[in-house]
Amino acid sequence: MEKRNGLRVILFPLPLQGCINPMLQLANILHSRGFSITVIHTRFNAPRSSSHPLFTFLQIPDGLSETQINDDPTSNVMSLLAQINRNAESPFRDCLQNLLLQSQESERISCLIDDCGWLFTQSVAESLNLPRIVLCTFKATFLNAYPILPLLRTQGYLPDSDSKAGDSVLEFPPLQKRDLSRVFGENGEKLDPFVHAIVDTTMRSSGIIFMSCEELEKDSLALANEIFKVPIFAIGPFHSYFSASSSSLFTQDETCIPWLDKQEDKSVIYVSLGSVVNITESEFLEIACGLSNSKQPFLWVVRPGLVLGAQWIEPLSEGLVRSLEEKGKIVKWAPQQEVLAHRAIGGFLTHNGWNSTLESICEGVPMICLPGGWDQMLNSRFVSDVWRVGIHLEGRIERKEIEKAVRILMVESEGERIRERMKVLKEEVGRSVKHGGSSFRSIETLANHILSL
Incomplete structure (x- = not known):
């Protein structure tokens, strides 16, 4: 000091x-x-x-x-x-x-x-x-x-x-x-x-x-x-x-880290829409079904109040919750920087707030862009169209589109090309x-x- x-x-x-x-x-x-x-x-x-x-x-x-x-x-x-x-x-x-x-x-x-x-x-x-x-x-x-x-x-x-x-x-x-x-x-x-x-x-x-x-x-x-x-x-x-974890306004669920420890390298899609974005119940269900149908492991942050008119995940049926729990984990908040740095994370479905976008770049994690509004629209365009380190959903919150984007990013050859570009961008920003x-x-x-x- x-x-x-x-x-x-x-x-x-x-x-x-x-x-x-x-x-x-x-x-x-x-x-x-x-x-x-x-x-x-x-x-x-x-x-x-x-x-x-x-x-x-x-x-x-x-x-x-x-x-x-x-x-x-x-x-x-x-x-x-x-x-x-x-x-x-x-x-x-x-x-x-x-x-x-x-x-x-x-x-x-x-x-x-x-x-x-x-x-x-x-x-x-x-x-x-x-x-x-x-x-x-x-x-x-x-x-x-x-x-x-x-x-x-x-x-x-x-x-x-x-x-x-x-x-x-x-x-x-x-x-x-x-x-x-x-x-x-x-x-x-x-x-x-x-x-x-x-x-x-x-x-x-x-x-x-x-x-x-x-x-x-x-x-x-x-x-x-x-x-x-x-x-x-x-x-x-x-x-x-300096990490932001100590300044979080939300209680972080640390159990997600031991869960990630049990997953294979770069196999998990991390899903978080940040601290302000809201979605409708129907959009929430489409994301849930898309994640379930992708058959990929996922860590999903569902902030209390994220879904308009709901307290937490009660819009999900018992059957859908069981299906989700077979491949993934749902938490109310996560230590995001620690999560993105984890070896098991292979992609980030994000609202593209500038904090989240930067954190993803610094950890070399490619993104699926689901911006809510304001500056998030610009950030997502840079991710998908300028730096070419992510996939833009173009506002389509539909289960088939979610499933398709997750599979492209996580298991297909295009996802590997995106990952290579992200690796280069990570190194450039890291030097700064x-x-x-x-x-x-x-x-x-x-x-x-x-x-x-």
Whole structure:
């Protein structure tokens, strides 16, 4: 452990699993470079401070009711985040102001680092003369499209016929027109003020940190610098330095590891749709039947609340549950990084959140892409069409399509070719975090930037 450098960094994660994990991994990276760490967080989805004894944690009220705190938040994430953005500004300002007043000459507060999804933090930081650095938890390619997203939605880019659905979106490659409706979801024009605010506050920041690397999107990182006109730091994949397991908001079922130990090498398909995606009961049944019919061993994460209108797996008949248990294992949550690194895992059926996509690449596990929406659509296109390390289901949640994709990936020659390409990509990304690699160098640049603020 390097000695302290006399500077403290304040971190403020967005209260979602996929945002908390990267922020705490970043905290570990900065702490290893000598910075002291304070994490401000909301009451909703509060991180487990006991897992990070070297950091200081401060909770602020978020204005949510007990019902909202305890209910499954995944049914309307955008509405929940909008409400927290409205409620948390004043408590956050008070907390940050007190920290600045209490800071000592021996340990100066250097900057604030928070998620780009916070809409008020730039103004608060400016009013307190504190530099703010933005953490972007998705691809630089996606953030670069924020200035044009409202245009894509309003200027007739959504396909008006199935024949045009596969057309490329020239302003937003490699997306296809069919992807745009899933990017915007049901929110439509409600997203426009949110997107505009993120562009504005990011342009006024002191820099952007991406959990990516030049090996994955060199051109996009250079373009981000041109668009936002602030320093860019691509220091990912974060989990290559520090695991996210200790920051999980869900209780992990560790029994899946001994179960994997009993399986043959690269024989198991791992299935997880992340911490936010929801599916219908009929889609759930199609996935179940597809996995059962594939005859391949599988480890399936069914998060409580994943299936709309159900608590857990009760939509499955007793007969189907017995059939599934013959070849696979169903758990409520899994230590994903440990699972993907296991010798028995041969494929990953994923929603293609950026965290999951990076973790799969770093372990050399090819993917079956079943994106839910937002940036997942872009990630899945890169996986299937650019890097060619996975199979895109194109939104077809049908048992025959699931079975076909699993068998192609796990037992057919095309799956082996995909696996070879993934091996090359894994090696390229792996070099970025080693001494002298692009991400390694960018961490040093970031540390020096914070020291200069």
